[in-house]
Amino acid sequence: MRILLTNDDGIYAPGLRALRAELLKLGTVTVVAPATEQSAAGHSVTLLTPLLVNEVYEDDATTFIGWAVEGRPADCVKLALLELLEEPPDVIISGMNAGSNAGINVLYSGTVAAAIEGAFYRHTAIAVSLEYDKKIFDFHTGAKYGRQVIEQILAHNPPPGSLFNVNIPVLELGPIRGVKVLPQNVSPYTEKFDRRVNPRGRTYFWTSPDFTCPDPHPDTDVTALIESYITVTPLQFDLTNHARMEEIKKWEWKTE
């Protein structure tokens, strides 16, 4: 099996290295990932600047890992499919991200966007993220679970363009309780900014790390992660609100 591995934390991130080690048990792995951290890059792509690439090797300087791209996660997937890979991959894996990508974070996530980009090209793509508590990550165990879930998804031969979002709960709080297939939570988050003034009198803001979902819907990715379940959410990229189409079609429209 040919696996394309990418992420948004950058090609040197420990989560990617841990997941790569596990994925090597399943087949050949080629990494095409951002040269630098691209957290919360969403589905941004690079139009205005060139995408520089560099070959990356293991510490032995001879084992080829893949390419570092000075661009966004979605750029990496495009470049891999159109230019860098000699043969198309059988599956695209994105991660393992340091921090979960659940709820509306799915839309901010560069990890998920890279998987969506793969699905644009009708590849099966799986995003894998690991939740944390106090910035402690057991990437090794998280990657083992990630690989097991990936294997079980692929065992069902999902049709081309299938897209999955896998989140692994905090592993330091006790044993995981199993795997749940659940929808993305869509309830609001609360957040705030830290307002400051620079020495020249100009106002600026820092995004606060307090980005929390006070009222998640039950039986969603967000709630199950809190309850120590691994979550699997099948995704799609049609943003049409089909439920409201018929009503809105009946509205009167005119232009002058």
Place this chain on the structure above:
Amino acid sequence: MRILLTNDDGIYAPGLRALRAELLKLGTVTVVAPATEQSAAGHSVTLLTPLLVNEVYEDDATTFIGWAVEGRPADCVKLALLELLEEPPDVIISGMNAGSNAGINVLYSGTVAAAIEGAFYRHTAIAVSLEYDKKIFDFHTGAKYGRQVIEQILAHNPPPGSLFNVNIPVLELGPIRGVKVLPQNVSPYTEKFDRRVNPRGRTYFWTSPDFTCPDPHPDTDVTALIESYITVTPLQFDLTNHARMEEIKKWEWKTE
């Protein structure tokens, strides 16, 4: 009516200025928009660097327009709602973008992401984009159509969090044929890169402007725009593939 106006082309973009002029006919308009072009920013947000803001005035130096933010379109909406606006807006408008945001471009679009961010906060939000031919834009006429569609949407008092994607066709090819409510096209695009080598021997790639949809589904935003219709697509931000949930729930899952 209090209108928050943002975009992804930047606060000095002609599309924003043209739409602001039209929206002033509907109420008070406060602009909170990126200081620089953020095309294809997707739903990226700024976590690692501070968001500097500057007040912006009309050429008379006394009429306040709003704030320029050194960040992403979605950052602008967050900052506006949480810090900058004295009162919550009645509607959030994003645009008018130079270039349509239809098909899978909806996911790359910073213009649409800004509207989605507004919907996260349960505001009604409308993205407006103008298609072009040979880089000629009639922003003045496009903004007039945009304002008319916005008025007709708001006349129906859509519930909080309602989200719309409005695209205006190329105006230089003849009169528009009307307004159609249609889903987002989800069929693949073809694209390519221009591979080059820099004077130091390093490979780099430019994204090619040939990003086209060879086989759009009929009766979608992409096809109707080609046929000179204004398109209105109600959007949502739940990426769950609900159609596949039941099947995937039945799969066997285990972890070791």
